[in-house]
Amino acid sequence: MVSTVQNTDVKQKDADRALVVAVTSGAVFDPGAGDGGVGVYGMGVAFPLLQALQRVNERLLQENPDESLLFDVVLITTDSQQQQQSSRIISSTRHYGLDVGRFCFSSEEDFMESLLKNNVQLFLSTDRNETLQGSQKGVLSAVLDRQEAPPEQLRVMLCGDAIVRHDTVPEPPSQKAAQSFSAQLGEMRRRFGMLDSPLSVVLVTSSGGRESCGVALRTLRSRGLSVDEAYCLAGAPRSPILSLLRPHFLLSDGLGD
Structure with missing residues (x-):
């Protein structure tokens, strides 16, 4: 009930x-x-x-x-x-x-x-x-990330790997929901300027090089979402950047095409 x-x-x-x-x-x-x-x-x-x-x-x-x-x-x-x-x-x-x-x-x-x-x-x-x-x-x-995140700015981190690997994994049930969320989040982000925004969207691609990161960026832009920062780790561990940026959560579910 x-x-x-x-x-x-x-x-x-x-x-x-x-x-x-x-x-x-x-x-x-x-x-x-x-x-x-x-x-x-x-x-x-x-x-x-x-x-x-x-x-x-x-x-x-x-x-x-x-x-x-x-x-x-x-x-x-x-x-x-x-x-x-x-x-x-x-x-x-x-x-x-x-x-x-x-x-x-x-x-x-x-x-x-x-x-x-x-x-x-x-x-x-x-x-x-x-x-x-x-x-x-x-x-x-x-x-939800258990590390302390700032209360004054919403920090959303997106997994670029989930966007570029869509050819090798089945389409997730939440794909449609992810694309709708991306569009609304992008529209919301555009309400604010580049500086002093209460909403920050970050893209992190762990594997692959700059080309993979570029594919992820273009895919997000086609959905109406531009990111504030993008990091191409090229195989380096993700934990240091997570500790530095302190996102409220990392979103990888449903992001592939």
Whole structure:
């Protein structure tokens, strides 16, 4: 069974234009950490991500108060113990002033239904098995990076290898969702200038040379997405650049043609 509760504390987003991002509540809040006994959860690994998403929305609305292309955040809860604390999850969101549009509570068996029912365009979790399930059902999914990412700028990293190797792997179920997400993200990025943008898109190609990186760049541009930075590692390990750039997540699911 899936139960969805609207957050009456925030203005609901335009369902036809908003980019719906679902994040597991267990990643946003740390159930094992309280906050001074005031009945709210402590901050989890994905807390800066929600702050960064909110920052993008705030800047978009500053530029245009009638802007409808905004991030619409849904918190997904499947843990039975956390479901019993649903009021605490909602109170924690209110306490921190997070711009969450909906709270969705479901069993682990019905969690995919909760993503589809809420028209989720990007699903983020610290649980690799959950993101794999999402991908298999055609929902663009990514594992959240556990290293600390900045709350003032949303940093999205794209895997160039997933774009250029499409001839050697089967077409993923989430390909259509990935291309739609790329187009919307690109449109959102164009709302800002080159400097002081609250949204940064980075391309990293681990294998191959400059030609592979060029193919990935051209493919993304054909979908309406231009990147802020591109790195061709030519076989070098990816971990140093990840530590330096500190993206909120690395997206490789569904990016191939």
